Amino acid sequence: MAKLYFRYGAMNSGKSTGLLQTAFNYEERGQRVLLAKPGVDTKGDSRIVSRLGMSRDVDFLIPPTADIRELFARQAAGDDPDALVQHVDAPPVACLLVDEAQFLTPEQVDDLFRIAILDNVPVLAYGIRSDFRTHAFPGSRRLLEIAHSLEELKTICRCGRKAVFNTRRIGTRIIFDGDQVAIDGDEVWYESLCGACYLEASNGRLGS
Numbered sequence: 001m002a003k004l005y006f007r008y009g010a011m012n013s014g015k016s017t018g019l020l021q022t023a024f025n026y027e028e029r030g031q032r033v034l035l036a037k038p039g040v041d042t043k044g045d046s047r048i049v050s051r052l053g054m055s056r057d058v059d060f061l062i063p064p065t066a067d068i069r070e071l072f073a074r075q076a077a078g079d080d081p082d083a084l085v086q087h088v089d090a091p092p093v094a095c096l097l098v099d100e101a102q103f104l105t106p107e108q109v110d111d112l113f114r115i116a117i118l119d120n121v122p123v124l125a126y127g128i129r130s131d132f133r134t135h136a137f138p139g140s141r142r143l144l145e146i147a148h149s150l151e152e153l154k155t156i157c158r159c160g161r162k163a164v165f166n167t168r169r170i171g172t173r174i175i176f177d178g179d180q181v182a183i184d185g186d187e188v189w190y191e192s193l194c195g196a197c198y199l200e201a202s203n204g205r206l207g208s
């Protein structure tokens, strides 16, 4: 019986790097994997981009209300004319890897669970646990609820402790306003902080 895995961490904890490494490990053994991510993330478009410099196209993007199990079945069979990467003679899929899983809806996370159980394909979802106001993303909350396996990917705060929170910044200022989903641009940037540094930067404020 296959399982649903959630590998989560703060921003910059190496999630995309880990995903690409896992895909490589499967393929090195001659196994086929499918890579997907929500279409909402405009950073890198249809590519999964690691901060270490590696990048790779996903096999399919997941629209906001799409049934992932259906998308997965089409891709696995290799019969999707819109596929970003075409598979001529589609061998079985050994693993589905999902990047930016925090942007999935709870229903789409349920689809991942069904793929693992009903289609017997392991699903590895990578995502950020909480937003810049310290609240769980809906997709991450659902993954924390139903994933068979939870694994924390760690990154280091500027003080050397483990970072758990993501702050949204403009310049040195910490921002609590705005949409949950905002992709880094010229002005907005994010810093992963430990609890102590978060409270110091936010003047004792936790979330909104």
Ligand SMILES: [Zn+2]
Residues within 6 Å of the ligand: 157, 158, 159, 160, 161, 193, 194, 195, 196, 197, 198
């Ligand atoms: Zn710190």
